[in-house]
Amino acid sequence: MNVTKQPDVLVVDDEPGMRDTLVAILELQGYRVSSAPDGETAYAAVQDGSFDVVVMDIRMPGRDGVSVLEEMGDPPPHVILMTAYAQEERLRAAVEANAFAIVHKPFETRRMLGLVAAASRAVKELA
Amino acid sequence: MAEAEAMVAAPEARGRGRLRLRLISAATLIVLGAVVVASSVVTQRAIRDQERVLLQERTGEAASVLGSAFAGIQQSLSLLGTIAGAGQGRSSLFVSAARSVLTSGTEGLMVTTQRGTGMVVTATAGDAPAVGQAIPADQEPLAHRALSTTGMVSGVLPDGSRSWLAFALGNAAGPGTVVWTRLAFSAGSTAQAPAGPWGNLNIALYLSGRPDPATLLVATTKDLPLAGGFQYPFTVGADTWLLVASSPTPLVGRLAQDTPWIILIIGAAVAALVTTVVEAQGRRRDYATALVEERTASLRQAVTELEQAQAQLVRQEKMAAMGQLASTVGHELRNPLAVIMNVLYLLETIAGAEGSEAMLRHLATAKRETSAATLIVADLLDYSAGRAPMLAPVRVADLVTEVLSVVPPPAGIEVVQHVEPDIAIDVDRDQIRQVLLNLVTNGYDAMPGGGILDVSVRSAEGTALITVTDTGIGMDEETQANIFTPFYTTKVRGIGLGLAVTRRVVEAHGGTISVQSTPSVGTSFKVTVRVGAPVASVPR
Numbered sequence A: 001m002n003v004t005k006q007p008d009v010l011v012v013d014d015e016p017g018m019r020d021t022l023v024a025i026l027e028l029q030g031y032r033v034s035s036a037p038d039g040e041t042a043y044a045a046v047q048d049g050s051f052d053v054v055v056m057d058i059r060m061p062g063r064d065g066v067s068v069l070e071e072m073g074d075p076p077p078h079v080i081l082m083t084a085y086a087q088e089e090r091l092r093a094a095v096e097a098n099a100f101a102i103v104h105k106p107f108e109t110r111r112m113l114g115l116v117a118a119a120s121r122a123v124k125e126l127a
Numbered sequence B: 001m002a003e004a005e006a007m008v009a010a011p012e013a014r015g016r017g018r019l020r021l022r023l024i025s026a027a028t029l030i031v032l033g034a035v036v037v038a039s040s041v042v043t044q045r046a047i048r049d050q051e052r053v054l055l056q057e058r059t060g061e062a063a064s065v066l067g068s069a070f071a072g073i074q075q076s077l078s079l080l081g082t083i084a085g086a087g088q089g090r091s092s093l094f095v096s097a098a099r100s101v102l103t104s105g106t107e108g109l110m111v112t113t114q115r116g117t118g119m120v121v122t123a124t125a126g127d128a129p130a131v132g133q134a135i136p137a138d139q140e141p142l143a144h145r146a147l148s149t150t151g152m153v154s155g156v157l158p159d160g161s162r163s164w165l166a167f168a169l170g171n172a173a174g175p176g177t178v179v180w181t182r183l184a185f186s187a188g189s190t191a192q193a194p195a196g197p198w199g200n201l202n203i204a205l206y207l208s209g210r211p212d213p214a215t216l217l218v219a220t221t222k223d224l225p226l227a228g229g230f231q232y233p234f235t236v237g238a239d240t241w242l243l244v245a246s247s248p249t250p251l252v253g254r255l256a257q258d259t260p261w262i263i264l265i266i267g268a269a270v271a272a273l274v275t276t277v278v279e280a281q282g283r284r285r286d287y288a289t290a291l292v293e294e295r296t297a298s299l300r301q302a303v304t305e306l307e308q309a310q311a312q313l314v315r316q317e318k319m320a321a322m323g324q325l326a327s328t329v330g331h332e333l334r335n336p337l338a339v340i341m342n343v344l345y346l347l348e349t350i351a352g353a354e355g356s357e358a359m360l361r362h363l364a365t366a367k368r369e370t371s372a373a374t375l376i377v378a379d380l381l382d383y384s385a386g387r388a389p390m391l392a393p394v395r396v397a398d399l400v401t402e403v404l405s406v407v408p409p410p411a412g413i414e415v416v417q418h419v420e421p422d423i424a425i426d427v428d429r430d431q432i433r434q435v436l437l438n439l440v441t442n443g444y445d446a447m448p449g450g451g452i453l454d455v456s457v458r459s460a461e462g463t464a465l466i467t468v469t470d471t472g473i474g475m476d477e478e479t480q481a482n483i484f485t486p487f488y489t490t491k492v493r494g495i496g497l498g499l500a501v502t503r504r505v506v507e508a509h510g511g512t513i514s515v516q517s518t519p520s521v522g523t524s525f526k527v528t529v530r531v532g533a534p535v536a537s538v539p540r
Helices: A016-028 A039-048 A065-070 A088-096 A108-125 B002-069 B071-088 B092-103 B138-149 B254-354 B357-385 B396-406 B429-445 B477-482 B497-508
Strands: A010-011 A032-034 A054-055 A078-083 A101-102 B105-112 B118-125 B152-159 B164-169 B177-185 B202-206 B215-219 B228-235 B239-246 B392-395 B413-419 B426-427 B452-460 B463-470 B512-518 B522-530
Touching: A010 A016, A010 A039, A016 A032, A016 A054, A016 A108, A016 B228, A032 A039, A039 A054, A039 A065, A054 A108, A054 B002, A065 A078, A065 A088, A065 B512, A078 A108, A088 A101, A101 A108, A101 B092, A108 B426, B002 B228, B002 B254, B071 B092, B071 B105, B071 B152, B071 B164, B071 B177, B092 B105, B092 B118, B105 B138, B118 B138, B118 B357, B138 B152, B138 B164, B138 B177, B152 B215, B152 B228, B152 B239, B177 B254, B254 B357, B357 B426, B357 B497, B392 B396, B396 B413, B396 B429, B413 B477, B426 B429, B429 B463, B429 B497, B429 B522, B477 B512, B497 B512
Parallel strands: A010 A032, A010 A054, A054 A078, A078 A101, B413 B452
Antiparallel strands: B105 B118, B105 B177, B152 B164, B164 B177, B202 B215, B202 B239, B228 B239, B392 B426, B452 B463, B463 B522, B512 B522
């Protein structure tokens, strides 16, 4: 990655296995990675910090990924949503809330990396 | 089945019922007819007996009345006999006594037997023959009979156009004397009916015990002898007279006479009516029975259908429950599979820097097997939950590359690509990716001994044509006809959902899928998907 400032990525998933492996994989690629175990924590983190990209599970205890996406501040980071379930209503809501991408679990790790890279580029172009 | 039996059995049962009904009707008619005829015959007998009794009574009455009618003249004769006896045959005394004793129209005679000259009249009263005159020869038998009989005798004495009814008493005035009285009358029959309560009788009176025409005193009809007449003999003096009577009209009355016929006619009508009622009731019952049978059959059929429907429902519920379970399990497997794929990526990345070649090979195996598990889970979920596609523009070439990197060809199989690079389609990326994964892995599986897999993508008339062709074992026609049926599989591994889900996904995108296969030559799947479908139109 040829960047002056490494993009900030927030990984949000209630599953520790998924959360930890994604953090490790993204860090291997040189991203600055934070993580949150649920929607509330993620929302607070997004309000406090300035993340370029958020990789977030949809179904989590308490607040779900789509509702966090819907209420993010301005300007919002690019959000890549992950789902293991066929919740069509939530997926449609996610599309309407301008999710950058929706990925069905299990996914090819390379594809996720490609999406994160694309989202980072888009942020830079905006800036 | 039950309905068919009922339909076959119905005409036979109906025929038997009709025959039974006929027998019952016939038996009813015969029994009632016999009762009616018997009643008629018995009644006829009773009426005939009654008629006989009545005729007997009337005849007896008539005889006693007739007898008393001649009582006067008999008393006169008895008196004359006594006088003649007392006067010892003196004629003057007899004549004067006779005048006071005899009624008008009656004559008295005293006859004495004379040796040599026969019977000579010795005294007379009325217009009787003169004294000293011999009595006619045809009157002698009566005189002789009187002489040989104790008591009064009677007889008819012919005398020219007239006849005499004569009563004679022998030996009244001494031996050889005969005293008699006679009454003139028109002999033979008169058409005159007797007066009184016997006006409706035909009567003939004979002065003998037999209906001898020579002894007929009087008859009320010329039709003699009286056919079927009742014979009533009675004694008059020393003689027996015979009264014969018959009745031209029934004594019991016309109605009584006709009663047997009335019974017969009314009885026949009642029998016919009862038979008709029996027959009608039988028909009604047979109809009701047939109706009940018919309704029972249809009810039975309805129950059978209901049971089948219920069984179907239970089956569907079980299937739904199993589908629910499969779906839940499938969803729960997605997270662990995703984590495993991440871990494999991490290991591969680290091993790529410092690991051995063997380690990389094992990791590749783990990745391939994880991909196979992922595909099975995806097929299962798509089959049980069938999510509607969420369309987004996708470059087909990218998708093919990704699929071939996820499932790289096994050893011995070469993949050949003929892909036009810039074809974009509006599809659900994950679903079409799954279609390609299914077709490519099927191709691999069809070539266990190696071969060539040709993947081609080209555009034609607004559609993208994706063809996946292998040089494998091929399929016979029966297999080709079933490959899109859920749970149908010829593989040792797999649950038989791949092609069923593939077709459903393609059709949900408005596309088509077809197969061509020749055993031992290979198989070719063709998928068409429209190019540039609007993103907004998401089919549900």
